[in-house]
Amino acid sequence: RRTFRFFRRLTYLSVIVIAGGIIYDGYIDRHPDEQFDPDPKKKTLVVLGTGWGSVALLKKLDTSNYNVVVISPRNYFLFTPLLPSCTTGNIEHRSIMEPVRQILRHKKASVKFYEAEATKIDAENKVITITDNSEVQGATATTQVPYDMLVIGVGAENATFGIPGVREHSCFLKEIPDAQAIRTKIMDCVESAAFKDQPEDEVSRLLHMVVVGGGPTGVEFAGELRDFFDEDISKLVPEIAPKFKVTLIEALPNVLPMFSKQLIDYTEKTFKEEQIEIKTKAMVKKVTDKTVEAEVTGADGKKEIIVIPYGLLVWATGNAVRPVVKDLLSQIPAQKDSRRGLAVNEYLVVQGTRDIWAVGDCAVAGYAPTAQVASQEGAFLARLFNNMAHTEELETQIRELSTGLNLKPGNAAEAATQIESAERQLRRIKDVKPFHYSHQGSLAYIGSERAVADVAWFNGNLASGGKLTYLFWRSAYLSMCFSTRNRVLVALDWVKGKVYGRDVSRL
Numbered sequence: 001r002r003t004f005r006f007f008r009r010l011t012y013l014s015v016i017v018i019a020g021g022i023i024y025d026g027y028i029d030r031h032p033d034e035q036f037d038p039d040p041k042k043k044t045l046v047v048l049g050t051g052w053g054s055v056a057l058l059k060k061l062d063t064s065n066y067n068v069v070v071i072s073p074r075n076y077f078l079f080t081p082l083l084p085s086c087t088t089g090n091i092e093h094r095s096i097m098e099p100v101r102q103i104l105r106h107k108k109a110s111v112k113f114y115e116a117e118a119t120k121i122d123a124e125n126k127v128i129t130i131t132d133n134s135e136v137q138g139a140t141a142t143t144q145v146p147y148d149m150l151v152i153g154v155g156a157e158n159a160t161f162g163i164p165g166v167r168e169h170s171c172f173l174k175e176i177p178d179a180q181a182i183r184t185k186i187m188d189c190v191e192s193a194a195f196k197d198q199p200e201d202e203v204s205r206l207l208h209m210v211v212v213g214g215g216p217t218g219v220e221f222a223g224e225l226r227d228f229f230d231e232d233i234s235k236l237v238p239e240i241a242p243k244f245k246v247t248l249i250e251a252l253p254n255v256l257p258m259f260s261k262q263l264i265d266y267t268e269k270t271f272k273e274e275q276i277e278i279k280t281k282a283m284v285k286k287v288t289d290k291t292v293e294a295e296v297t298g299a300d301g302k303k304e305i306i307v308i309p310y311g312l313l314v315w316a317t318g319n320a321v322r323p324v325v326k327d328l329l330s331q332i333p334a335q336k337d338s339r340r341g342l343a344v345n346e347y348l349v350v351q352g353t354r355d356i357w358a359v360g361d362c363a364v365a366g367y368a369p370t371a372q373v374a375s376q377e378g379a380f381l382a383r384l385f386n387n388m389a390h391t392e393e394l395e396t397q398i399r400e401l402s403t404g405l406n407l408k409p410g411n412a413a414e415a416a417t418q419i420e421s422a423e424r425q426l427r428r429i430k431d432v433k434p435f436h437y438s439h440q441g442s443l444a445y446i447g448s449e450r451a452v453a454d455v456a457w458f459n460g461n462l463a464s465g466g467k468l469t470y471l472f473w474r475s476a477y478l479s480m481c482f483s484t485r486n487r488v489l490v491a492l493d494w495v496k497g498k499v500y501g502r503d504v505s506r507l
């Protein structure tokens with residue numbers, strides 16, 4: 001009984017400590033220190049985007065060293081790894097959004113934010129044209145912002161490879177409005193399939209959910225969709241249950257090409273059990289409002305065209321370069337061979353330019369376009385810029401001390417010591433090592449409370465899949481959420497979903 005009492009008290013104590021931590025974090029969030037305006041004589045550092053790369057930079061940047069201006073059409077940071085869960089309402093979208101103004105309010109020196117899209121970067125004159133694309137516009141909708149230093153972190157857009165019908169008829173899965181559109185369309189299909197006197201073949205079409213692209217986005221979405229149907233829709237609308245079908249179409253011979261063979265096999269086996277049909281070696285060539293046409297290569301190498309009717313089509317075939325980046329590429333002769341984004345050097349400087357850096361999906365640094373890479377690149381640039389500012393400060397200090405500026409008579413010996421110390425510091429900070437990416441592993445949710453993980457383990461790799469990996473996936477993503485507020489909201493969404501089920505109201 002004594003042991004039991006001890007553990008009970010320990011549990012109470014932990015709950016009090018955790019709750020206290022959350023309340024304290026909330027208080028700090030709402031009442032950050034007063035900000036001051038940076039010296040206007042300092043350089044203007046413009047940051048484009050509020051995604052993984054840019055926000056990682058802003059988090060670690062000492063904003064008192066520059067006049068920082070952030071420009072993005074999105075005034076929030078989005079925790080993309082949990083976006084597939086928003087398509088079914090397993091997580092509410094606001095739980096994975098963090099307002100950028102909240103992030104910037106916590107910086108030492110104030111930062112300007114403009115909600116706008118950069119439409120043109122003039123690298124020669126160091127000016128960016130920005131446009132307010134929102135529905136509500138004031139008298140000025142387009143203007144220019146000059147910069148001394150520029151960081152491009154605009155991410156990428158959805159690749160469609162110019163395939164006819166894709167833009168008009170598919171849903172994408174990159175941003176919050178995409179997830180909301182999918183959530184609405186799923187329920188639209190379900191309600192229309194359940195409509196009185198709906199013909200059998202139309203019910204089958206409406207309930208056929210097709211996902212194109214067997215990368216992690218497509219796989220995670222297919223898994224979430226099947227969970228939604230099995231856990232909620234089939235109970236609420238049982239009469240349509242036998243007709244519900246998910247098909248994943250992939251051009252390559254297998255899904256999740258970046259995972260180890262063992263995990264690919266595990267995913268394909270799990271999908272079979274979940275009744276998600278995988279069509280590999282199937283390249284979609286055309287999309288209409290109700291059908292997908294794919295060229296399938298058989299085991300004998302013969303190709304045939306198949307036509308698949310669908311109710312919902314989600315297109316997840318990877319990234320393409322944004323127009324503003326394409327335009328910049330065309331201005332820089334050194335980038336004439338760049339097709340996938342801005343080629344950068346080992347300090348993330350855009351090749352062929354001065355004072356322009358690029359991070360994340362819009363940069364080609366030799367790594368996969370992932371959040372992990374983008375955030376490490378952003379953090380690297382913050383260290384680099386903090387160092388550069390400190391270097392300039394020390395150089396000015398040395399110059400002033402050596403020329404006797406601000407020196408009181410009889411203080412020459414003290415000045416010499418100060419110069420020596422400043423020079424020592426300068427040597428140390430000038431030695432900035434190039435960017436080095438440290439891969440922590442890949443994780444993906446595959447449905448039925450199972451996940452796959454290829455995690456870096458000492459000098460090797462640990463591959464695991466199943467329910468335990470799912471718990472790891474949940475705790476890893478919960479801990480990686482941007483703020484305590486996000487963590488609490490996501491955890492509450494998970495509990496809410498378990499207790500009450502997902503909300504199937506169609507907006």
Ligand code: FAD
Binds near residue numbers: 117322
């Ligand atoms: P983004 O995060 O896309 O941010 C780009 C920013 O630029 C946005 O704020 C955008 O509004 C802004 N912008 C766009 N155009 C302009 C413009 N013209 N001017 C100014 N600003 C502009 N990676 C992982 O490592 N792990 C995962 O689990 C994972 N899950 C994912 C799930 C989904 C559904 C998706 C779509 C991606 C996932 N990724 C994951 C990939 C990851 O999200 C990206 O690699 C990452 O977001 C790239 O960061 P970024 O900063 O380059 O771009």
Ligand code: NAI
Binds near residue numbers: 212217316
């Ligand atoms: P992707 O590029 O990883 O995969 C796209 C897939 O679509 C490819 O396998 C390709 O063969 C296939 N494809 C292309 N055209 C096709 C066509 N016409 N017909 C059929 N299939 C076609 O794209 P995804 O999944 O959007 O991921 C983008 C990036 O984000 C990747 O770097 C990925 O690693 C990262 N990401 C990581 C996640 C994770 O770690 N859990 C989750 C989601 C994305």
